[in-house]
Amino acid sequence: MTTINEFTDALNSKSSAASILLVEDDASLAEWIQQYLQGHEYQLRHLTRGDLVIAEVQQHKPDLIILDVMLPGKNGFDICRELRAFYNGPILMLTALNEETDEVLGLELGANDYLNKPVRPRVLLARIKALLRREPQEQQQEQPEGHLQFGQLKILRDAKTVFYREQLIPLTANEFDVLWLLASSAGQVISRDQLVIQLRGFEYDGFDRSIDIRVSRLRKKLLDNAEQPYRIKTVWARGYLFSPEAWD
The missing domain is CATH 3.40.50.2300 (Response regulator)
Structure with a gap:
């Protein structure tokens, strides 16, 4: 038995x-x-x-x-x-x-x-x-709030949807995940290591460029300045910073 x-x-x-x-x-x-x-x-x-x-x-x-x-x-x-x-x-x-x-x-x-x-x-x-x-x-994973808003940028987590100036911004699921993590810690520097661990489940090996690629695509879709980004900033030798004041 x-x-x-x-x-x-x-x-x-x-x-x-x-x-x-x-x-x-x-x-x-x-x-x-x-x-x-x-x-x-x-x-x-x-x-x-x-x-x-x-x-x-x-x-x-x-x-x-x-x-x-x-x-x-x-x-x-x-x-x-x-x-x-x-x-x-x-x-x-x-x-x-x-x-x-x-x-x-x-x-x-x-x-x-x-x-x-x-x-x-x-x-x-x-x-x-x-x-x-x-x-x-x-x-x-549960979030205390189902959405984030910065000026005219709205991020709806459950629907994985983003609106800027009332226009839908088409993002892939991978791009949305990066944006959500950065925006959830708006004003704070998030290292590439942290992003890789949270999004991909393993430590950054020094060669993986998938996070950089996703950030680059996000900047383009969110009308950031490619040469001098001010919405998703690169902080040299530290990581990325989502600016909460740059979304008017």
Whole structure:
């Protein structure tokens, strides 16, 4: 007869085995990723074609997607754009491309993280853990106020929506998260390390430029001065500062 402790342990074990969809057409790479992640108790499904992804996600609803960019049938950028119409889970993009513009595009389309090939197993595992750890925290996190307002800038957290001068400012989820963290500490310097830890779940390694990219895109969309920003300021050697007085 199963004891209550055994039953509880079984439930916890089942719930902790996150499901991952791997979309990768490189057979050898896909094989070691599957073996490595299954060895760490993740459930893996694997696709080699991009045009099969949307239906797969709609049917099986994975907890996380590892998405290659260069795929037969449909490329990863187009897939990411389509997924964000209905899928709220984390997307980790893998690519052999090593261009900053590709990283920017992936993040703008809604990817949560981006790794260049060749992929190091421990780095991949750390990124996956960070993404899966952050998702439930974001869903459970409660704010004492559902919105922030600075002059004519309104930030609605629950709807992840921003208005400036009564105009809707289209932001990606990643851009909104950066803005919310900065605006929540308006007038205070927030270091890049703090932003990386809070948004991505691991310490800044000195090379990750995803936060800088998001801040740059925010400045452009919020009509900040690119050469001498005064709304989201860069404080040299310290971090970023959201100016609460610059939104008239």
